[in-house]
Amino acid sequence: MDLVLHIADEYFFDSVWARLIPLNDPLADDHSFLAGNTSTIVTQPQSAWPRDHIPRQLLSLIVVTLVGIHLLYFIFAGLSFRFIFNHDMMRHPRFLKNQIRAEILSSLKAFPGMTLLTLPWFQAEVMGYSKLYDDVSEYGWFYLVFSVPFFLVFTDYLVYWVHRTLHHPMLYKTFHKPHHKWIIPTPFASHAFHPVDGYLQSVPYHLFIFLFPLHRWLYLALFVFVNFWSILIHDSDMITGHPLEHVINGPAHHTLHHLYFTVNYGQYFTWADRAGGSYRQPESHLDPSLEIPKEKML
Numbered sequence: 001m002d003l004v005l006h007i008a009d010e011y012f013f014d015s016v017w018a019r020l021i022p023l024n025d026p027l028a029d030d031h032s033f034l035a036g037n038t039s040t041i042v043t044q045p046q047s048a049w050p051r052d053h054i055p056r057q058l059l060s061l062i063v064v065t066l067v068g069i070h071l072l073y074f075i076f077a078g079l080s081f082r083f084i085f086n087h088d089m090m091r092h093p094r095f096l097k098n099q100i101r102a103e104i105l106s107s108l109k110a111f112p113g114m115t116l117l118t119l120p121w122f123q124a125e126v127m128g129y130s131k132l133y134d135d136v137s138e139y140g141w142f143y144l145v146f147s148v149p150f151f152l153v154f155t156d157y158l159v160y161w162v163h164r165t166l167h168h169p170m171l172y173k174t175f176h177k178p179h180h181k182w183i184i185p186t187p188f189a190s191h192a193f194h195p196v197d198g199y200l201q202s203v204p205y206h207l208f209i210f211l212f213p214l215h216r217w218l219y220l221a222l223f224v225f226v227n228f229w230s231i232l233i234h235d236s237d238m239i240t241g242h243p244l245e246h247v248i249n250g251p252a253h254h255t256l257h258h259l260y261f262t263v264n265y266g267q268y269f270t271w272a273d274r275a276g277g278s279y280r281q282p283e284s285h286l287d288p289s290l291e292i293p294k295e296k297m298l
Contacts, residue, residue, distance in 0.1 A: 001122040002132070003216050004064055009051050013060050017047035024048070054123070061122045065115045072224065073107060073191055076231045080187035085235045091292050094183040103182060106192035113195025114202070121206035130209040132216045139213055147214050151222055152268050154212075156249075158204035160272035163265040166197060175200075182234075184288060185258055190231040229268065238287035245282065246270060252282035259288060 005013075023046040049056040081100075089095060096102065124130065136144055166176040175197045182189040191198065205226055209219055236258075237251035245252070249266040257264040263280035266272045273279035 001061065001064070002126045002128075002130075003220055004068070005057065005060060005126055008060065008064050013056075014047070014051075015045070017049055017056060017060075018045035021048045022046070057126055058119060058123060061119060061126065062115060065118065065122065066111060069111055069115070069191075069227075072227045073111075073231075076228050077187040077190060080231050080235055084232070084237070085186055086237065086289065088289060088292055089184050089186075089236045092184045092288060093291060093293075094288075096182075099182065099184075100186055100188055103186060103188040103192045106178065107188065107190075110191065110193050110195045110198055114193075114198045117195060117199040118202060118206065125206075125209065131211070131213045132209055132219055133213055134216055136215065143213070144215055144218065147212070147218065148222070150212070151208055151214065154208055155204040155226075156266055156268045157272050158207070159201055159267045160265050160276065162200050162203065163267075164276065164278065166200065167262060167265070180258065180261060183258055184236050185234040185255075186236070187231045187234050190234040191227075233267075236288065238282060238284070238289065240282045240284050240287075249273070253280075255288065256280050256282060256286060259286075 047056070051057075090099075125132065133139065166172065175194045178194045179189070179192060179197060182192065193201075205223065208214065214222075233249075233251045233254040235251050236255050238255055240252055244250075247270060249264060249268055249270050253264040253266070253270065260280065263278050264270075264273055265276075265278055270279055
């Protein structure tokens with residue numbers, strides 16, 4: 001997030017904060033530069049809150065995070081719904097009335113809470129407490145490549161246990177049951193969580209960079225991928241028989257999770273479910289599309 005905030009400061013927030021909270025000290029240094037090839041000096045307005053001012057960082061991070069998650073959600077979920085989601089599933093007996101609208105509203109209500117809960121992680125990252133790095137040579141190309149599966153396996157295992165814990169009766173009704181309202185989910189259900197639920201399942205992704213080095217640009221790419229994958233596995237797809245079915249915890253596996261609740265807690269891989277005794281193999285006869293009345297098929 002420090003990378004995103006730096007870019008946002010450069011192209012947006014510097015000028016916004018200069019207008020909102022201007023630096024009024026006439027003796028203070030300002031940023032001046034020559035305009036083009038002329039000798040005209042252009043003065044860049046400055047803010048009394050510099051980039052390293054913590055209240056400015058916190059407020060800027062809130063704006064960046066909210067804008068970013070809304071863009072990711074509506075772009076990826078919209079594309080997945082348009083081109084991947086089987087629209088016949090909207091005729092399923094367990095598909096709720098006005099479900100898509102309800103999924104979207106649930107997500108929009110959750111975003112502010114999840115953002116505030118996540119803010120300390122982002123602020124600590126901006127203040128330099130994480131192990132993010134810029135120069136590939138610092139750890140080498142081998143580690144750069146290795147860090148991708150390392151990140152996915154590490155976070156997958158922690159998400160498995162966080163997710164499974166949220167199914168405990170003491171927590172389920174309050175925090176996780178709202179997400180299981182969608183028995184036949186669409187991609188818009190991907191972020192329709194209780195804010196605490198959504199935050200807890202995101203903690204492993206933030207924790208990783210405070211424990212292990214990760215290239216800054218690679219972390220940003222993986223963070224986008226995480227959100228894309230969460231959307232992808234909520235398309236109610238039950239395509240089975242592909243070669244990686246026993247390894248990758250894909251849409252078919254997560255469809256079974258929404259149908260049967262206590263299976264396939266994993267995010268990317270099946271190994272944690274296998275080790276924890278919660279794995280259920282997707283099979284064609286479990287496809288919820290079989291329950292759609294024939295006369296209702298599009």
